[in-house]
Amino acid sequence: MSPTTTPRSTTPRTPGADLPEHPDSLWRNPEPKKAYDVVIVGGGGHGLATAHYLVKNHGITNVAVLEKGWLAGGNMARNTTLIRSNYLWDASAAIYEHSLKLWEGLEEDLGYPILFSQRGVLNLAHTLQDVRDSVRRVEANKLNGIDAEWVDAEEVAKICPIVNTSSDIRYPVMGATYQPRAGIAKHDYVGWGFARRISDAGVDIIQGCEVTGFVRDGDRVTGVRTTRGDIACGTVALAAAGSTSVLTDMLDVRVPIQSHPLQALVSELLEPVHPTIVMSNQVHVYVSQAHKGELVMGAGVDSYNGYGQRGAFHVIERQMAAAVELFPVFARAHLLRTWAGVVDTTPDASPIISRTPYENVYLNCGWGTGGFKATPGLGWVFADTIANGEPHPYAAPFSLDRFTTGALVDEHGAAAVAH
Amino acid sequence: MQLIECPWCGPREEVEFSYGGQAHVPYPESPAELDDEQWAHYVFFRDNTRGTLAERWNHGAGCRRWFNAMRDTVSYRFSAVYRTAEPMPASVPLTGAGSSSASATTSTTTSTTTTGR
Numbered sequence: 001m002s003p004t005t006t007p008r009s010t011t012p013r014t015p016g017a018d019l020p021e022h023p024d025s026l027w028r029n030p031e032p033k034k035a036y037d038v039v040i041v042g043g044g045g046h047g048l049a050t051a052h053y054l055v056k057n058h059g060i061t062n063v064a065v066l067e068k069g070w071l072a073g074g075n076m077a078r079n080t081t082l083i084r085s086n087y088l089w090d091a092s093a094a095i096y097e098h099s100l101k102l103w104e105g106l107e108e109d110l111g112y113p114i115l116f117s118q119r120g121v122l123n124l125a126h127t128l129q130d131v132r133d134s135v136r137r138v139e140a141n142k143l144n145g146i147d148a149e150w151v152d153a154e155e156v157a158k159i160c161p162i163v164n165t166s167s168d169i170r171y172p173v174m175g176a177t178y179q180p181r182a183g184i185a186k187h188d189y190v191g192w193g194f195a196r197r198i199s200d201a202g203v204d205i206i207q208g209c210e211v212t213g214f215v216r217d218g219d220r221v222t223g224v225r226t227t228r229g230d231i232a233c234g235t236v237a238l239a240a241a242g243s244t245s246v247l248t249d250m251l252d253v254r255v256p257i258q259s260h261p262l263q264a265l266v267s268e269l270l271e272p273v274h275p276t277i278v279m280s281n282q283v284h285v286y287v288s289q290a291h292k293g294e295l296v297m298g299a300g301v302d303s304y305n306g307y308g309q310r311g312a313f314h315v316i317e318r319q320m321a322a323a324v325e326l327f328p329v330f331a332r333a334h335l336l337r338t339w340a341g342v343v344d345t346t347p348d349a350s351p352i353i354s355r356t357p358y359e360n361v362y363l364n365c366g367w368g369t370g371g372f373k374a375t376p377g378l379g380w381v382f383a384d385t386i387a388n389g390e391p392h393p394y395a396a397p398f399s400l401d402r403f404t405t406g407a408l409v410d411e412h413g414a415a416a417v418a419h
Numbered sequence: 420m421q422l423i424e425c426p427w428c429g430p431r432e433e434v435e436f437s438y439g440g441q442a443h444v445p446y447p448e449s450p451a452e453l454d455d456e457q458w459a460h461y462v463f464f465r466d467n468t469r470g471t472l473a474e475r476w477n478h479g480a481g482c483r484r485w486f487n488a489m490r491d492t493v494s495y496r497f498s499a500v501y502r503t504a505e506p507m508p509a510s511v512p513l514t515g516a517g518s519s520s521a522s523a524t525t526s527t528t529t530s531t532t533t534t535g536r
């Protein structure tokens with residue numbers, strides 16, 4: 001646990017004083033080679049983590065990660081870094097908990113600070129139905145070996161004293177689920193840590209390299225066309241998050257995702273006031289306090305499809321209204337900055353990790369509003385799926401054909417205020 | 420906040436409207452003849468165009484009627500609004516990946532395309 005988890009500090013801190021120094025060198029910027037064994041499209045957290053486990057678990061190093069913009073500049077740079085594994089269904093529990101366990105050892109694995117701070121998450125319940133759903137989820141979590149408990153409103157007030165637990169509120173807090181091992185991490189450091197590791201191992205990270213087409217031969221893809229020339233490949237792994245459909249349309253593969261703007265905001269830097277993470281489906285906001293001191297908050301997607309990396313201000317206004325309702329002290333905080341990413345949502349709020357109609361093309365997408373927490377876990381199972389040519393057991397339930405068989409993994413409840 | 424032009428009420432603020440997703444996805448003509456894959460495509464699969472998309476919108480805080488609109492999913496700019504009974508305006512050039520299937524959507528119900536190819 002980092003020092004910032006202390007609810008009330010008495011001595012003033014310099015914002016950012018406990019952040020580590022940046023190292024001199026992070027990764028190489030090579031020219032693309034003519035061919036690679038594995039080409040990963042998308043240099044966000046998932047693409048980088050997949051390359052890491054291809055190297056580490058399978059000894060596959062002739063790998064390129066192609067990124068159209070700058071490294072980890074998509075949703076990886078824009079997310080609010082909540083990490084938890086308290087999802088309802090066994091399939092989700094397996095992959096998210098696998099990921100959480102990897103987070104717990106990731107700093108050592110990468111040899112790079114990621115400021116993973118396990119400060120716990122409260123998912124508030126405000127209605128009787130919320131209470132029933134929450135208790136059910138806690139019991140399901142326990143059966144899957146995930147730390148979860150049901151806490152009443154008094155305990156909520158002990159864990160996070162600034163939440164308004166009085167009855168003088170439109171939707172009084174009736175209790176919450178609590179996962180103590182949940183936390184936050186420094187998203188940029190996570191991206192850079194993976195990038196540094198894989199670059200040292202020989203993986204080529206090619207920035208400013210957009211995939212614009214595929215070279216097909218029957219049911220194989222033999223190469224990718226990019227803004228930096230054609231690159232031949234043994235295997236293609238798609239990890240393009242919100243832009244996935246643009247790529248799958250080029251492959252004539254239909255994927256049931258819709259890309260939406262998802263916004264977040266931060267306040268100016270404040271003394272530590274918020275010791276944990278609080279999420280509320282009903283009042284519709286979630287808040288944590290970053291290491292430097294900003295209150296970080298977010299809520300649901302903008303309603304319409306959008307690739308613009310920006311959203312509408314009335315959505316931000318509603319997030320702030322919800323936050324002030326739950327945390328009256330925030331009325332004095334100032335909004336510093338808002339931004340948006342493009343998230344790839346699915347009909348059942350679960351990801352797609354799948355083979356495709358092409359023998360050597362693998363698909364990872366559909367993490368929507370909640371894939372940061374999955375970064376190491378997804379990387380692990382996607383690398384395994386690519387290396388073995390068949391789905392890792394944790395990936396299998398998330399295949400594309402579940403929409404045909406009807407075996408959906410409905411996580412709309414646990415996906416919470418989207419995260 | 421954007422002004423969106425309701426074809427009945429005229430321009431109103433964005434907050435008065437709700438989004439209904441891709442337009443021109445008709446209910447299957449012979450539902451009993453659809454196999455699981457065809458049903459899946461009717462129920463779960465929609466275009467996710469980066470560019471101009473034909474969409475359904477509802478003017479919930481006004482006339483409460485549905486209408487269709489052509490909107491760019493990158494700039495979010497509306498290029499046309501039209502009543503549900505009217506055909507998709509031909510004058511608006513469809514751009515961007517995935518747009519080819521916008522006009523082919525009606526065939527989703529009858530074609531037997533597999534997941535993908």
Ligand SMILES: Cc1cc2nc3c(=O)[nH]c(=O)nc-3n(C[C@H](O)[C@H](O)[C@H](O)COP(=O)(O)OP(=O)(O)OC[C@H]3O[C@@H](n4cnc5c(N)ncnc54)[C@H](O)[C@@H]3O)c2cc1C
Pocket residue numbers: 041042043044045046047066067068069070071072073074075076077078079080081082083209210211212239240241242243244247262263264298339340341342343367368369370371372373374419
């Ligand atoms: C505001 C916001 C808040 C969020 N909060 C949370 C949270 O608290 N917890 C959580 O778990 N998740 C959260 N998420 C979701 C999470 O960020 C994503 O699910 C996750 O980052 C997706 O994986 P990624 O990191 O690989 O995506 P990205 O970082 O988006 O990576 C995809 C990359 O692919 C690149 N790309 C796309 N097309 C091409 C192409 N044709 N050629 C080359 N490169 C291409 C893009 O430029 C991009 O860099 C949030 C997202 C947003 C936007």
Ligand SMILES: [Zn+2]
Pocket residue numbers: 425426427428429478481482483484
């Ligand atoms: Zn109207």
